[in-house]
Structure formats: C-alpha cells, structure tokens
Amino acid sequence: MSESDSQSARLSVTALGHRGEGLISYGDAQHYLPLTAPGDELQVEFTAGSPKNWTLMQPGPDRVTPPCGHFGACGGCGLQHLSDIFVARWKAAQIARALHHHGIGAVDIRPTRTVPAASRRRVGFTARMISGQTILGFQAARSHRLVAVEQCEILNPDIAAALPGLRLVADLLLSGDRRKKKSDVRIAVNDTDTGLDILLRADGIDEFAILPPLTERAGGLPNLARLSLNDTLVMCPHPPVMRFGAVSVTPPPGAFLQASRAGEMALRGLVLEALGEARRIADLFAGCGTFSFPAAAQAQLVAVEGDEAMVRALDHAARHAQGIRKFKALRRDLFRKPLSADELKPFDAVIFDPPRAGGAAQAAEIAASAVRRVAAVSCAPATFARDARLLIDGGFTLNWVVPVDQFRWSAHIELAAEFTRPD
Numbered sequence: 001m002s003e004s005d006s007q008s009a010r011l012s013v014t015a016l017g018h019r020g021e022g023l024i025s026y027g028d029a030q031h032y033l034p035l036t037a038p039g040d041e042l043q044v045e046f047t048a049g050s051p052k053n054w055t056l057m058q059p060g061p062d063r064v065t066p067p068c069g070h071f072g073a074c075g076g077c078g079l080q081h082l083s084d085i086f087v088a089r090w091k092a093a094q095i096a097r098a099l100h101h102h103g104i105g106a107v108d109i110r111p112t113r114t115v116p117a118a119s120r121r122r123v124g125f126t127a128r129m130i131s132g133q134t135i136l137g138f139q140a141a142r143s144h145r146l147v148a149v150e151q152c153e154i155l156n157p158d159i160a161a162a163l164p165g166l167r168l169v170a171d172l173l174l175s176g177d178r179r180k181k182k183s184d185v186r187i188a189v190n191d192t193d194t195g196l197d198i199l200l201r202a203d204g205i206d207e208f209a210i211l212p213p214l215t216e217r218a219g220g221l222p223n224l225a226r227l228s229l230n231d232t233l234v235m236c237p238h239p240p241v242m243r244f245g246a247v248s249v250t251p252p253p254g255a256f257l258q259a260s261r262a263g264e265m266a267l268r269g270l271v272l273e274a275l276g277e278a279r280r281i282a283d284l285f286a287g288c289g290t291f292s293f294p295a296a297a298q299a300q301l302v303a304v305e306g307d308e309a310m311v312r313a314l315d316h317a318a319r320h321a322q323g324i325r326k327f328k329a330l331r332r333d334l335f336r337k338p339l340s341a342d343e344l345k346p347f348d349a350v351i352f353d354p355p356r357a358g359g360a361a362q363a364a365e366i367a368a369s370a371v372r373r374v375a376a377v378s379c380a381p382a383t384f385a386r387d388a389r390l391l392i393d394g395g396f397t398l399n400w401v402v403p404v405d406q407f408r409w410s411a412h413i414e415l416a417a418e419f420t421r422p423d
C-alpha cells in the first residue's frame with residue numbers, strides 16, 4: 001500500500017443512519033461511523049478510501065457521557081453517547097421516514113415514551129469458555145467476540161443480582177467432559193412477576209449426568225422461579241407467573257414477553273385506547289396474552305398465536321381466569337394461513353402485533369375484511385410501514401403512532417398505532 005492510500009480529513013457527522021451510526025461524507029462517498037453523534041467534528045483517517053480510525057475533535061450538541069463502562073465494546077447499547085431527548089426524537093423520525101417510504105405522510109407521531117434505565121426484564125446472554133475461564137456476556141458490536149458483563153445499565157435489579165450465579169451455572173455446563181461439543185451456552189432470562197424463569201441452551205450435553213450438580217449450583221440463584229435445560233425442566237421452586245390484567249399466566253420457558261414492564265404498560269394502554277369500544281376482538285400474534293387478557297375484560301376475544309406452548313399457556317390461563325369475557329385461544333401460522341377476511345367477519349377490532357418480519361399476508365386480509373379498528377404494535381418500522389400501506393389501501397386511516405422506547409440506548413424501535421375506518 002502506498003503513502004497516498006492513507007489520508008486524513010476533518011469532517012462533521014451530518015446525521016444518524018437507521019442503524020444508529022453517524023454519517024460522514026468524504027469526496028463522493030458516504031460512510032457510517034458507529035458511536036459518533038450528529039454535529040461531532042472528527043479527524044478521520046482513511047486507508048484506501050475507507051475510514052479506519054477517528055478522533056473526536058469537538059462533540060456534537062446531543063452527545064452525553066455514556067453511563068456504562070462497557071460502552072463501545074459491548075454491542076448492546078450503541079446509542080448511550082446520545083441524550084434521551086435526541087434518541088426519542090430520532091426514533092420518531094425513523095418511523096416517519098419508514099412511513100414516507102411507503103407514501104404515508106402527515107401522520108400524527110406522538111412523543112416517544114422512554115422506559116427508565118435498569119428496567120429490562122427479558123434478556124439473552126451468551127456464555128463461552130475462553131482460556132479456561134467462563135465469560136458471561138453480550139456479543140460485541142459487529143463481531144463474534146464476547147464482552148463480559150460486569151456492569152449493565154439496562155438490566156433490572158433482579159437479573160443484575162443473578163449474574164454471578166448465572167456465571168457459575170454456565171461454568172458447570174462449559175467445563176468438564178459432559179459435553180460432546182464445546183460450543184457457547186445461551187441463556188434466556190425472563191424476570192416474571194414471581195421470579196426468574198431461566199432457559200439454558202447447550203448443545204451435546206449429557207443431561208442425565210449434569211442434572212444433580214446443576215440442581216445444586218442453581219440453588220444459589222437468587223429469586224429463581226424455574227430453570228430449564230434445553231427441553232428438560234431442571235427445577236421449579238415456584239411457577240413463573242405473569243399477571244396480564246386480571247389474569248395470571250405461566251409462560252413456557254423462553255416465551256416472548258415485552259422487554260420491560262414499563263414498556264408493556266405503555267403499549268397496553270395504547271392498545272386499549274386504539275381498541276375503543278370494540279366488543280369482539282381478534283388478537284393476532286397474541287404471545288402469552290400481554291394484550292389479550294386486559295382487552296378481554298371488556299370484550300369477547302380470540303387470541304391467535306403460532307407457538308404451541310404459548311397457546312397452551314393462554315388456554316390454561318383462560319380456563320382458570322375470572323373477570324374476562326368469552327375467550328378462545330387458537331394455534332395458527334398466520335404467515336402461511338392468515339385469518340381470512342371471511343373469518344374476520346365476527347370481529348369489530350383486531351390487535352396486530354407480528355414479529356419483526358411483519359404480517360403482510362394477514363394485513364391484506366384485514367384490509368379486505370369488514371373490521372373497523374386495528375390496534376397495531378410493531379418492533380420494526382420498515383415492515384410496519386409496509387403493512388400500514390396495505391391497511392390504508394383498504395380504507396383505513398392511520399390516526400396516530402406512539403414510539404415506545406423500551407430498547408433503551410439501542411437502535412431498535414417499538415411502536416403502537418391506531419387505524420380506523422368508517423362504518
């Protein structure tokens with residue numbers, strides 16, 4: 001490489017891209033630099049036309065001191081150097097952009113509701129043996145490297161308190177000869193209303209041999225409700241229970257839950273607002289009933305979900321529930337076999353909360369149906385906007401969107417929205 005391949009330039013960050021990385025222009029090219037902020041003045045070193053290093057010369061107006069010592073190394077919180085106010089506005093602007101991309105403008109995007117720090121109740125860790133030591137942590141940004149979690153600003157106190165115990169449990173699975181394959185151990189933690197529901201995923205483990213020492217070691221985990229290893233229940237000092245409205249649900253191990261209680265409450269309030277006075281509701285992509293049971297206090301409801309274990313949990317909870325109207329849980333793959341416009345006839349409103357891929361086939365059926373109200377929740381503005389286009393083309397109006405920032409300090413965006421159409 002010749003000397004002329006290396007160059008240096010003082011450049012300003014002009015915007016934040018959709019992945020939360022700062023945008024710089026150099027010559028005719030544009031580049032995204034992680035961990036930079038709009039308005040930052042940088043001295044950037046280029047090699048063969050690509051930025052290799054940068055030095056912050058003058059901070060942008062929205063830059064703040066990141067609270068976590070792992071910032072920059074850990075891939076979890078790429079936006080900790082930006083103020084909450086900036087991130088709230090940026091997330092709202094990202095939603096507006098996605099909608100605009102599908103020709104949807106002039107939408108009432110209301111102020112972002114940001115959850116407090118230390119409120120994450122659902123989290124996935126990776127544990128790996130490195131040089132004879134068990135490391136428990138999060139994936140580094142843009143790499144397979146693991147960053148040990150000693151401190152974490154997003155975890156709620158119960159999960160944070162369990163970190164040393166989780167590391168000991170992972171150490172048992174990673175050391176010794178009980179595994180044919182020494183691959184990573186994945187740990188999914190749901191902090192339920194009655195304690196931690198922990199699911200360990202370890203390939204090639206001799207479950208029979210590991211159970212006695214695992215049970216002993218897990219005894220040291222604070223506030224444990226249930227521990228599972230792959231498909232095996234290891235111990236359950238008391239059942240993990242989530243209270244959704246007036247109904248108690250025991251979710252299956254590793255079940256989907258909204259990422260924080262504060263986020264769930266914000267989304268739930270918005271969903272109920274969007275449902276209005278509806279009396280017959282279909283909850284599509286219902287999970288374990290986060291919105292189904294609160295909505296079923298006032299309306300007959302059919303909850304449709306693709307995961308069999310979650311449908312069983314819904315059904316069991318409904319059978320033992322008081323204070324809800326007529327309720328049915330149905331298993332269905334809504335990608336392959338969406339509820340048709342005809343099947344939607346009995347309903348005056350729909351809750352629509354698909355995974356990141358969205359639910360285009362289902363949105364098209366809602367558009368073709370006689371349903372009058374849609375309470376939408378989404379964790380992916382791009383697919384939300386695509387599905388919104390289908391609903392709007394079917395005669396719906398998008399009345400409002402509220403960003404709910406429950407993935408604090410990350411570029412992930414959650415939102416709730418209301419669609420209605422006249423009788």
Ligand SMILES: C[S@@+](CC[C@H](N)C(=O)[O-])C[C@H]1O[C@@H](n2cnc3c(N)ncnc32)[C@H](O)[C@@H]1O
Pocket residue numbers: 256257258285286287288289290291304305306307310332333334335336353354355356
């Ligand atoms: C974003 S979560 C929402 C769950 C629930 N509304 C809540 O707030 O807890 C999406 C749900 O869709 C379910 N799901 C994913 N793919 C599906 C499919 N093809 N058909 C039906 N449900 C599916 C997942 O199991 C998950 O429970």
